[in-house]
Amino acid sequence: MTSLTTGYRALVIGGSGGIGSAISIMLARDPRVASVSTLSRSTNGFDLEDEMSVRRHSDALVAPLHLIVCATGALTIDGSRPEKSIRQIDLSTMMRQFAVNAVGPALVLKHFTPLMANKDRALMVVLSARLGSISDNGLGGLISYRSSKAALNQIVKTASIELLRTHPLYVLAAIHPGTVETPLSAPFSNGHHLSPQEAARSILQVANSLTPEQSGGFFAYDGSQISW
Template identity: 60%
Template sequence: MTSLSPGYRAIVIGASGGIGSAIAEALAADTNCGELIRLSRRDDGLDVTDELSVAQAAERLEGPFQLVFCATGGLTIDGVGPEKALRQISADAMMKQFALNAVGTALVLKHFSPKLDRRNRSLMGFLSARVGSIGDNRLGGWISYRAAKAALNQIVRTAAVELARTHPETVLAALHPGTVATPLTEGYAAGHSRMPPAESAEALLSVLDGLKSGLSGGFFAYDGSAIEW
């Protein structure tokens, strides 16, 4: 993270997951990182679908932090995977997708963005997915997951507009990690190569690090390319 000052402080939310743990390991290996806080539901009881849980996790931390990376999300929730057709839509399953992938993002922003550095460059990244692009949708299907990730993108974009007024050096981004070899993609990546989590993590951090403040709120892939909304 060359653009952040030596000794920068970082938080990884969802640090027990496939990509989240790789993000945390990459930051831990960065000699410029002065402090790394790892938070997850498995290890800390942090549930991003529960506002009290998110609020209490944030309250325990004293800022400022220069990097917050939220690596939470889910494709299959409570055993229910993505729909292939309209007839498979379940209101309950759709609400769970939004709770985890969209509302969780909003709650993290609400409670953790006040911990960001107001005076110096700071970064906040969120795992999105290319299938959340409305303009890039050519195949259909996966309605609940697509819609929840599209909502995540809008949440990040809107938050970036607001934060620019109080945190002019802060950059927010929705990030597509690629098809990564994690439990999330297992069973859905037939015929597609999957990159190692460590490779995706390094790429995502590099992309986030390279963004200027004028690009805050954008949607970017692991290779640095902008993804249409």
């Protein structure tokens, strides 16, 4: 991460998942990094759906942080597969999709942004999905997942405007990692897919290249901008 100060401090949320784990390992190999912390439900009890848990874990970290990657998200929750039709919409399933894919990352922004460096360049990447694009939707289906990711994109865009006032060097962006060989996307993969290592490398390369003027944007793993 050549755009960050030497001795930068990084945090990966969702660090036990396929992409999060690969990103953590890659960052740990960077000779310019001072520390890489990880949070996840399975390793240290970090619960994205519990604000007390989010706050408690943020309070335990040492500031400043220069890079946060929020590598969380769910396509299938509690065994409920994405809807193929509006007839399959289920209230509890849809609420969980929003809790995990939109509200959880919003809580991360609320409690972890105060830890970010405000005098040096700082980056926060939130993993979104191309399926969250409203204009790039020609197939339909997956209403709960699509809607929750569209909400996440709005959260990122809106938060970036507010943060620019206090953190002029802070870049906040939503990145689509591509179709990756992970338990999340494997059941729905029907074409070319990336290894977690390839996705991690691409995500970090895109994040490293972003400028403050691009904060709040929605990008693909190849660096191209995705329409809302």
